[in-house]
Amino acid sequence: xxxxxxxxxxxxxxxxxxxxxxxxxxxxxxxxxxxxxxxxxxxxxxxxxxxxxxxxxxxxxxxxxxxxxxxxxxxxxxxxxxxxxxxxxxxxxxxxxxxxxxxxxxxxxxxxxxxxxxxxxxxxxxxxxxx
Numbered sequence: 301x302x303x304x305x306x307x308x309x310x311x312x313x314x315x316x317x318x319x320x321x322x323x324x325x326x327x328x329x330x331x332x333x334x335x336x337x338x339x340x341x342x343x344x345x346x347x348x349x350x351x352x353x354x355x356x357x358x359x360x361x362x363x364x365x366x367x368x369x370x371x372x373x374x375x376x377x378x379x380x381x382x383x384x385x386x387x388x389x390x391x392x393x394x395x396x397x398x399x400x401x402x403x404x405x406x407x408x409x410x411x412x413x414x415x416x417x418x419x420x421x422x423x424x425x426x427x428x429x430x431x
Contacts, residue, residue, distance in 0.1 A: 312396035318369065318389060319362030327369060331376075338425050342372045345421035353413055360402055360410030366393045367414025368421070 317323060324347065331340045346368040354361060370390045374383045397407045 308399065312399045315389070315392045315396045316362045316366075316400070318393060319364070319366035321361075321365070324365050324369065327373070336376065338429055339372060339376050341425035341428050342418075342421040343368070345424045346372075346417040349417045349420050350413060353416075357409060357413065358406060359413045360397060360406045363393055363397060363407060363410035364414035364417060366390055367411060368417050371418045372421075 324343070328340065328343050328347075331343065334340075347365075350361065350364050350368070353359075367390065370386045374386055377383075394407065394411070397410075398404075
């Protein structure tokens with residue numbers, strides 16, 4: 301069993317799990333049950349972009365996916381309480397990354413790549429839906 305130094309470190313890893321590929325796929329599969337096509341397109345396009353860009357740029361993928369999930373689930377649920385919660389959670393992810401001593405450049409690049417992924421996926425999904 302993997303053991304962490306203390307509860308703070310374990311909690312930091314748990315918070316970062318929000319940006320894991322497993323959780324990301326879980327959100328996509330849940331959206332497929334809907335089906336909620338604009339949301340699904342946004343998540344898939346972002347995931348493909350993040351995968352392709354990761355081949356050339358070293359960034360924090362957890363944070364990048366966390367940004368994508370924060371923005372698109374906020375748009376999807378359109379609920380103030382949820383939006384506040386998920387933004388606080390993203391701040392917790394950033395804080396956890398610093399606590400775990402992830403390279404600052406990787407953190408910043410992860411946030412930027414996540415934002416680029418959001419913008420790209422948002423407009424591409426509109427194009428797919430409406431031509």
